Amino acid sequence: EDKVVQSPLSLVVHEGDTVTLNCSYEVTNFRSLLWYKQEKKAPTFLFMLTSSGIEKKSGRLSSILDKKELFSILNITATQTGDSAVYLCAVEAGFNKFYFGSGTKLNVKP
Amino acid sequence: DAGVTQSPTHLIKTRGQQVTLRCSPKSGHDTVSWYQQALGQGPQFIFQYYEEEERQRGNFPDRFSGHQFPNYSSELNVNALLLGDSALYLCASSPEGQPNTGELFFGEGSRLTVL
Numbered sequence A: 001e002d003k004v005v006q007s008p009l010s011l012v013v014h015e016g017d018t019v020t021l022n023c024s025y026e027v028t029n030f031r032s033l034l035w036y037k038q039e040k041k042a043p044t045f046l047f048m049l050t051s052s053g054i055e056k057k058s059g060r061l062s063s064i065l066d067k068k069e070l071f072s073i074l075n076i077t078a079t080q081t082g083d084s085a086v087y088l089c090a091v092e093a094g095f096n097k098f099y100f101g102s103g104t105k106l107n108v109k110p
Numbered sequence B: 001d002a003g004v005t006q007s008p009t010h011l012i013k014t015r016g017q018q019v020t021l022r023c024s025p026k027s028g029h030d031t032v033s034w035y036q037q038a039l040g041q042g043p044q045f046i047f048q049y050y051e052e053e054e055r056q057r058g059n060f061p062d063r064f065s066g067h068q069f070p071n072y073s074s075e076l077n078v079n080a081l082l083l084g085d086s087a088l089y090l091c092a093s094s095p096e097g098q099p100n101t102g103e104l105f106f107g108e109g110s111r112l113t114v115l
Helices: none
Strands: A003-007 A010-014 A019-026 A030-038 A044-049 A056-058 A061-066 A071-076 A085-093 A098-100 A104-109 B005-007 B010-013 B019-024 B031-037 B044-050 B053-057 B064-068 B074-078 B087-094 B110-114
Touching: A003 A085, A003 A098, A010 A019, A019 A030, A019 A085, A019 A104, A030 A071, A044 A056, A044 A061, A044 A071, A071 A085, A098 B044, B005 B087, B019 B087, B019 B110, B031 B074, B044 B064, B074 B087
Parallel strands: A010 A104, B010 B110
Antiparallel strands: A003 A019, A019 A071, A030 A044, A030 A085, A056 A061, A061 A071, A085 A098, A085 A104, B005 B019, B019 B074, B031 B044, B031 B087, B044 B053, B064 B074, B087 B110
C-alpha cells in the first residue's frame, strides 16, 4: 500500500529558530516529491524534487530528497510568524496522482 | 489569469442527501483532480479527469462520481451522504503532457458538513 508519513505532526518554535520537517514514503512508480504550504485552505506549492541529493532552495526554505532511503526533509531557517502553517508532503505515484502525508503543523511564536 | 475556482465554498447537508461540487481549472489546464481533506489530515486522492474521462481513481466508493465538461470544468457528486463525508473537498488542476512541473494548482475548496 502506498503511503507517505510526515513527522513531527506538530511543532512549536520561536521566531529565529531553524526547523526540519521530515517526510518518508513507500510508493510504487515514484515520479516526484512535492512540498506544499497550507495556511487556510488551498495548499500552495513550495518545491518539487525528482533527483536524489540535489538541494532545492528558495529564500529561507530548502529541501532535499534521498531516493535510496525514501525520504525528504524541508528546512526552514530564521523562522518567522508568517511561516506558521501546515506543511504537506506529496508523492507523485503515477502521472499526476499524488499521495499526501498528514502534514506537519508548524506554529512560530513571536 | 484566474486560478482554480470552486463552488460553493461552504455547504451543509444531512445524511442520505446528495451533493454536487463544481470546479473550474486554471486557464490552460485540462486535467482536474479531486481530493478529500478531513480535519487534521492530508488530502486524499479521489479521482482525476482528463478529456472528459475518469483516468485514475483512489480508494473511494462508487458513491463518489464525477464529470468533466468540454471546457475542462468538472463536478464532483457524492450520493447517500454519510457523516464521515464531512471534509474540505479540494480541486486541483494541472496541464497535460510533457514537460510539466508535476505541480498541482489548488482551489480554495468546498467545505462540506454532513449532519
